[in-house]
Amino acid sequence: MRILVIADHDGTTMSDATARTVTAATTMGGEIHILVIGHGVEAVASHAAKLQSVAKVLCADAPSLAHGLAEPVAAIVARVAGGYDNIVAPATSFGKSIAPRVAALLDVMQLSDVTSVISADTYERPIYAGNALQTIRSKDKRRVVTIRPSAFPAVGEGGTAPIETIEAETVPELVTFKGSEVTKNERPELTSAKIVVSGGRGVGSEDQFKQLVLPLADKLGGAVGASRAAVDSGYAPNDWQVGQTGKVVAPDLYVALGISGAIQHLAGMKDSKVIVAINKDADAPIFQVADYGLVADMFQAVPQLIAELDKT
Amino acid sequence: MKILVPVKRVTDPNIKIRVKADGSGVDLTSVKMAINPFCEIAVEEAIRLREAGKAREVVVVSIGPTAAQDTLRAALAMGADRAILIEAETGVEPLGVAKALKRIAEAENPDIIIVGKQAVDDDCNQTGQMLAALLGWPQATFASKVELGEGVATVKREIDGGLETLELKLPIVVTTDLRLNTPRYASLPNIMKAKKKPIDVRKAADFPELADLRLEVLKTIEPPGRAAGIKVNSIAELVQKLRSEARVI
Ligand SMILES: Cc1cc2nc3c(=O)[nH]c(=O)nc-3n(C[C@H](O)[C@H](O)[C@H](O)COP(=O)(O)OP(=O)(O)OC[C@H]3O[C@@H](n4cnc5c(N)ncnc54)[C@H](O)[C@@H]3O)c2cc1C
Ligand SMILES: Nc1ncnc2c1ncn2[C@@H]1O[C@H](COP(=O)(O)O)[C@@H](O)[C@H]1O
Numbered sequence: 317m318r319i320l321v322i323a324d325h326d327g328t329t330m331s332d333a334t335a336r337t338v339t340a341a342t343t344m345g346g347e348i349h350i351l352v353i354g355h356g357v358e359a360v361a362s363h364a365a366k367l368q369s370v371a372k373v374l375c376a377d378a379p380s381l382a383h384g385l386a387e388p389v390a391a392i393v394a395r396v397a398g399g400y401d402n403i404v405a406p407a408t409s410f411g412k413s414i415a416p417r418v419a420a421l422l423d424v425m426q427l428s429d430v431t432s433v434i435s436a437d438t439y440e441r442p443i444y445a446g447n448a449l450q451t452i453r454s455k456d457k458r459r460v461v462t463i464r465p466s467a468f469p470a471v472g473e474g475g476t477a478p479i480e481t482i483e484a485e486t487v488p489e490l491v492t493f494k495g496s497e498v499t500k501n502e503r504p505e506l507t508s509a510k511i512v513v514s515g516g517r518g519v520g521s522e523d524q525f526k527q528l529v530l531p532l533a534d535k536l537g538g539a540v541g542a543s544r545a546a547v548d549s550g551y552a553p554n555d556w557q558v559g560q561t562g563k564v565v566a567p568d569l570y571v572a573l574g575i576s577g578a579i580q581h582l583a584g585m586k587d588s589k590v591i592v593a594i595n596k597d598a599d600a601p602i603f604q605v606a607d608y609g610l611v612a613d614m615f616q617a618v619p620q621l622i623a624e625l626d627k628t
Numbered sequence: 629m630k631i632l633v634p635v636k637r638v639t640d641p642n643i644k645i646r647v648k649a650d651g652s653g654v655d656l657t658s659v660k661m662a663i664n665p666f667c668e669i670a671v672e673e674a675i676r677l678r679e680a681g682k683a684r685e686v687v688v689v690s691i692g693p694t695a696a697q698d699t700l701r702a703a704l705a706m707g708a709d710r711a712i713l714i715e716a717e718t719g720v721e722p723l724g725v726a727k728a729l730k731r732i733a734e735a736e737n738p739d740i741i742i743v744g745k746q747a748v749d750d751d752c753n754q755t756g757q758m759l760a761a762l763l764g765w766p767q768a769t770f771a772s773k774v775e776l777g778e779g780v781a782t783v784k785r786e787i788d789g790g791l792e793t794l795e796l797k798l799p800i801v802v803t804t805d806l807r808l809n810t811p812r813y814a815s816l817p818n819i820m821k822a823k824k825k826p827i828d829v830r831k832a833a834d835f836p837e838l839a840d841l842r843l844e845v846l847k848t849i850e851p852p853g854r855a856a857g858i859k860v861n862s863i864a865e866l867v868q869k870l871r872s873e874a875r876v877i
Pocket of ligand 1: 515516517518519542543544545546557558559560561562563573574575576577578579580581584594595596597600612613614615641665666748
C-alpha cells in the first residue's frame with residue numbers, strides 16, 4: 317500500500333492543513349510520499365521532508381507551476397498516481413480544485429472532505445451540512461480522498477525523508493494567472509487557531525467589526541471568522557467565512573458574536589471544544605450548541621468582556 | 629456564445645434533514661425540495677451574460693427523477709431558454725454525472741459551462757472539476773466574478789487566503805461561489821412563460837455511465853449531538869467559567 321499526499325502551500329510555507337492530512341494518511345496504513353508542486357519550492361520540500369511518517373518527498377518545480385493552477389498540477393498528479401493506491405489532498409481551496417480533476421483523469425470517484433478513516437478504502441464523511449455522517453467504501457482500485465483538516469491533528473516533525481525531483485508536465489497554457497489579493501495578517505490562521513472569534517450580521521458594520529470583533533480576537537490571541545451574512549454585507553473578507561460552504565474550524569474555543577446559528581454556519585464550527593455565544597435574542601439557535609450563552613447586546617458585552625480579560 | 633448550466637434538485641437548504649433510525653440513509657419522504665442554491669447562482673450568472681449581450685442561449689440540464697422537471701422549470705422561469713432532463717430515478721455520483729454532462733456538452737457545444745461549486749445535499753464539490761478534466765477544458769472554481777472577452781474569460785476566484793484572478797481561454801468550466809451574484813425571483817408572467825418552454829427528456833438507459841457507481845454507502849448516522857450548555861448571567865461569570873471550568877483561556 318502506497319499513499320501520495322499532495323502538499324498545499326503558498327510557495328514558501330507548507331500549510332498546516334498538509335501536516336493534518338499526513339496524520340489522516342498514517343491511519344490508512346501504508347508508505348507515505350508527499351508531492352510538492354510549484355516554483356522555487358525548495359523550502360516547502362525540505363519542510364515536507366521533516367514531517368514524521370513521510371518516507372519520500374517528490375518535487376516538481378517549474379515556472380509554469382508557480383501559481384498552483386489546477387490544469388498542470390492535476391496532470392502531474394495523474395501521471396505519478398499509477399504508483400499509488402491512495403491519492404490524498406487536504407480539503408482546502410487548492411485541494412478541492414485539483415483533487416476531483418485528478419480523480420476524473422484516473423476514472424475514479426473521489427471521497428470528499430473525509431473526517432474519519434475506517435480503512436484504506438472506507439471512510440466517514442459529513443453530508444447535508446454535517447447533519448448526517450456517511451460511511452462509504454470505494455470500489456475503485458485507486459482512491460482519491462480529500463481530508464477535512466480540522467478533523468485531524470497535525471503530524472509532528474523530526475523526519476528526514478529524501479527529496480526526489482520529478483518532471484513538470486507540459487500542458488497547453490490555457491490559463492494565465494493575473495494576480496491575487498491575499499491579505500497577510502498577524503493573527504493565527506483561521507483553520508488551525510486554538511481560539512476563533514467570529515462576527516455575524518449582528519455586528520452591524522465593517523467599522524464595528526473592526527472595533528469589536530478584531531480587538532476581542534487579539535485580546536484572546538485568536539483568529540477571526542465570520543458568518544456568511546457578515547461576509548456578504550462586506551463586514552469581513554470572504555476567506556473568513558465559517559460554515560458548510562466556507563471554512564470548517566474546530567478550535568478549543570469558538571466565540572460567536574451576533575450570529576444566529578443557521579444550519580450552514582453550525583456545519584463549520586459545531587465540533588469546536590467550547591462554544592460561547594453572545595446574542596441579544598434568547599431564542600437564537602446558536603444557544604442550542606453553545607456551552608456558555610450570554611443573552612446580551614454585544615455592543616455592551618464585548619467591551620466589558622475585553623475589560624474583564626484585562627483584569628488578570 | 630452558448631452557456632450550459634447543470635442544475636441539481638436537492639432538499640431545501642433551510643430544512644434540517646432527518647437520518648433514518650436504521651442507518652440506511654436520509655429520510656427524504658415529503659421533504660421540501662429546491663434547486664441547489666449554487667446552481668441557482670449559476671443560472672443567474674448565465675442569464676446576466678445573455679442579457680448583457682455576451683451570450684445567445686442558456687441551456688439548463690439536470691440529471692435526476694422526473695420531479696427534477698420542477699427544478700428545470702424554476703430555471704426556465706428565471707430566464708433560461710430551454711432544458712434537458714436525463715431521467716435517473718436512482719442515486720447518481722459526480723463521476724457518472726460528469727460523464728453524462730460531457731456527452732451533453734459534446735452535443736450542445738457550449739462556450740462556457742457554469743456549475744455550482746457544491747450540491748448542498750452530498751456536499752461533494754467535485755462535478756465541475758471532473759467535467760473540466762473529462763473535456764480537457766480549463767476550470768475556474770469558486771468564482772465571485774466572471775467577465776467575458778473575445779475568446780477569453782477573466783474570473784475572480786475565492787481562495788483560502790483571499791481572492792485570485794485568472795484569464796482562461798474558452799471553452800471553460802466555471803463553478804460558482806456565493807458572492808457571484810444574488811439570484812432573481814421569477815416573476816409570475818415568467819413562471820407562466822416557462823411552462824411553455826421545452827424540456828427535452830432523455831432516458832437513463834441511454835446514459836449507462838450513470839449506473840456505474842463506485843461508492844458503496846455502508847451506513848448513515850446522525851452526528852453525535854452536543855451536551856446542553858448553560859446560560860451565564862454576566863461577563864464576569866463567563867470569564868470565570870472559561871478560566872476555571874472550561875480552562876480554554
Ligand atoms: C447555499 C448556502 C450556503 C451557506 N453557507 C454558509 C456558510 O458557509 N456560513 C454561514 O455562516 N452561513 C452560510 N449560509 C447562510 C446561513 O443560512 C445564514 O443566512 C447565515 O449564517 C446568517 O448569518 P448571521 O447569523 O450572521 O445572520 P442572522 O441570521 O441575521 O443573525 C444575526 C444575529 O445577530 C443577533 N444580533 C443582532 N444585533 C445584535 C446585538 N446588538 N447584539 C447581539 N446580537 C445581535 C440577532 O439576534 C441574530 O441572531 C449559507 C446559506 C446557503 C443557502
Ligand atoms: N444530478 C445532477 N444534475 C445536474 N447537475 C448536477 C448534478 N449533480 C451535480 N451537478 C452539478 O454539479 C455541481 C456540484 O455538485 P457536487 O459535485 O455533487 O457537489 C452542482 O451544483 C450542479 O451544478
